[in-house]
Amino acid sequence: MNRLTQGVVLLLFGGAILRASMTDLYLRYVKEGLRPFLIATGVLLVAAAVMTIWYSFRAATTHADDDQGHDHHGPGVGWLLILPVLGLLLVAPPALGSYAANQAGSVVVAAGDSNYPPLPEGDPVELSILDYASRALFDAGKSLEGRDLRLTGFITTAPDGSPMLARIVLSCCAADGRPIKLGMTGRPPVDVPADTWIEVTGVYSAQTSKDPVNNVDVAFIEVKTWQEVAQPKQPYA
């Protein structure tokens, strides 16, 4: 790899990161808070690329011997940086879905304060799956009683074949993504393919079960109605 090629590889890598962080693409892989750092990273990489290319052209026009020497061959392993560029620019894989949700056990819902604040206004009230599970499991649903609730997630299939409502929780990047899963009673969606995003309206259900993967409690919701929705801009919880 001569110096000019190294510059081009850096430019591609930096460009791919910049493009992903300028659009919503990066939200499929990392948390929103990383965005400013990603932009700074992309800018720095592009700057390094531009300086490399500039020096390489300047060396070529002034005295050519400087750049053609054998000691300017960069590390061969640098070619591998083409792979993430390929992944980001050409393939752009989707956010984690039901396959990952079935591989890993449900997250342990943190037991918050013993007194959960009342739900916000709204009928039905929008709630995250994580918040619902926490209130259902640790507060015995006291703060959920008597309210219509609306939750958004994707469909994943439990080992016994019944559909579950799930969302992937990220703490850093998709490599540590863990699912939070909810069982569905009442009128759950039937024959909906896995990975379909749905919006569920329902009420609290006292039923629970165990996640077969890691033996953690899984809460249930009693579904009244549901409808298909587009994948939210922030696919992770």
Added chain:
Amino acid sequence: MTAPAPAPPKPETPERRIGSLEVLAALLVLLVVFRGPLSSLVSGPALQTWTTVFVSVLVQAAPFLVFGVALSAVIAVYVPRSFWARALPSHPALAVPTAGLAGVVLPGCECGSVPIAGSLIRRGVTPAAALAFLLAAPAINPIVLTATVIAFPGRPEMAVARGVASLAVAVLIGWLWLRLGKTEWIRLPHRPELDDLSRARAFWAACRHDVLHAGGFLVIGAAAAATINVVVPESWLTGLAANELLSILALAVLAVLLSICSEADAFVAASLSQFSLTSRLVFLVVGPMVDLKLISMQTGVFGRRFASRFAPATFVMAILVATVTGAVLL
């Protein structure tokens, strides 16, 4: 996608040389032309998850890598050699804990600290101290310890145990290196000679070289971690959790294989709830010090002879120290 890397270009025929730039251009044209078939190739759920995890490990690590590389370039170009002689105690046995504690002030994950440690050794810092820094920095900085407190609500002793055990491992490995280590095991990669360049030019040359070098090895590590993430279902682990000794070993190996960023591993440890607290502490201490992407990067930056000794020694030391700390504190 795990296929071997595109081989470095070789001159095809003596009279007409094909340079790397031509190879790159041809590769890119091919990739764009075959974009459709390529995307459908990764449409299976397992392969798709692999690609997502692979890309996300790299996107997450890129800022830390670039920050670490830029800092190491600053060390290489702008910080005079004499600074380190003044900043660190002259006796190597004292320089080790000082360098380990210096890790507290450098928030970042492990990808950044590898090039920084390499740069410190180049600038004449005793390898034992640089290695103590390498091990301590990703594990005991404030961001990581705060994340651990949040991940284990009501159990602040987990973060305390993590900090104590990680610092102890880093210092012990540093001292072990002073006793047994040989400098010739460390082979730093040839870097374009910086001394005869202007400062700005040397800075960018160091950045370019280190991003390509450490970044390339990061790609290998990310691919390995993504493979483990997809291939090993978590349910395999559940059977091991009943036996304390087995669960310690299982989580230590899992920490190596998963290669999760040190800022996130506490949340993963929290969700491995079927395991004992001590075995999860082992997971948290081993992970930032030995994992697939680190071994790959250390091989690249320090050489194979170094990595093949350093990684196993650190692995054993981390398990022992974390187990003892867990028995005492948790």
